[in-house]
Amino acid sequence: MLSGCAWQQRDFRVLGAEVIAGGRARMARKMRVGCLSRTLQVGDLRVEILRKPINHCYLRVCPPEGRVRASVPLRMDETAVRQLITERAGWIRCQRARLQARPPAVINQWLSGESHRFQGQVFEFELWERSGSAEVVKQGSKIQLGIRPNATIKQREAAMNEWYRTELKRVLPGLISRWQTTVGEVVSDWGVKRMKTRWGSCNPRARRIWLNLDLIKHPPESLEYVVVHEMIHLLERSHNARFYALMDRYLPDWRLRRDHLNDFPGRLASR
Numbered sequence: 001m002l003s004g005c006a007w008q009q010r011d012f013r014v015l016g017a018e019v020i021a022g023g024r025a026r027m028a029r030k031m032r033v034g035c036l037s038r039t040l041q042v043g044d045l046r047v048e049i050l051r052k053p054i055n056h057c058y059l060r061v062c063p064p065e066g067r068v069r070a071s072v073p074l075r076m077d078e079t080a081v082r083q084l085i086t087e088r089a090g091w092i093r094c095q096r097a098r099l100q101a102r103p104p105a106v107i108n109q110w111l112s113g114e115s116h117r118f119q120g121q122v123f124e125f126e127l128w129e130r131s132g133s134a135e136v137v138k139q140g141s142k143i144q145l146g147i148r149p150n151a152t153i154k155q156r157e158a159a160m161n162e163w164y165r166t167e168l169k170r171v172l173p174g175l176i177s178r179w180q181t182t183v184g185e186v187v188s189d190w191g192v193k194r195m196k197t198r199w200g201s202c203n204p205r206a207r208r209i210w211l212n213l214d215l216i217k218h219p220p221e222s223l224e225y226v227v228v229h230e231m232i233h234l235l236e237r238s239h240n241a242r243f244y245a246l247m248d249r250y251l252p253d254w255r256l257r258r259d260h261l262n263d264f265p266g267r268l269a270s271r
């Protein structure tokens with residue numbers, strides 16, 4: 001066995017076409033300046049090796065095509081690097097298969113016939129002409145947007161986001177209040193906003209949490225996971241052992257929910 005080097009594979013979030021690593025890997029990314037890079041062929045895997053002043057190894061499978069990048073300590077010898085990649089080959093293939101199973105990101109035009117998600121379910125989108133202010137109606141398997149005929153894509157999208165925001169704000173008070181009772185902590189303020197790289201955030205001092213607008217497109221269990229995650233930060237600021245122990249205590253299946261959230265396609269191709 002190799003000592004002093006353990007692969008860190010935690011907290012990889014997939015948002016749209018990006019993979020964003022957790023705190024430790026973010027730290028490593030900052031240190032990329034001045035690091036040495038080369039490509040290593042290990043069996044059928046081509047791996048980009050970045051040597052950095054770090055103590056652990058980090059392995060990433062990057063979208064869209066599944067390029068593999070390993071960050072390793074400066075002095076780790078090549079045999080050890082090869083051995084670690086060989087050991088993790090199964091994990092790399094698994095991550096690549098997951099990436100390939102994701103539908104390609106498409107630009108929604110908010111036109112009739114497109115598919116859009118709401119609370120984890122797929123709805124057929126229908127556009128109809130309406131004078132006056134825009135209106136969204138969810139009926140059966142359809143989400144219908146009534147808007148004036150000359151509305152642009154941006155205006156249609158804005159009308160839909162407004163509706164998504166209203167719907168998310170409708171479910172959040174009950175959810176937060178239930179978890180306040182369970183966790184025994186009070187959220188003083190909460191809000192919804194569009195975020196590109198995070199599902200939520202928490203300011204423990206102000207006891208304020210922010211939630212990503214896109215969460216309303218995901219199943220309710222995923223939304224609940226993010227709410228609980230942010231509320232646990234009221235008890236523990238950092239993502240340390242205590243934080244994860246609290247998550248395990250209050251929401252034992254949180255890892256499953258997190259993986260489901262990160263694997264879930266945010267957007268679907270139009271039909």
Ligand SMILES: [Zn+2]
Nearest residue numbers: 229230233239
């Ligand atoms: Zn957190």
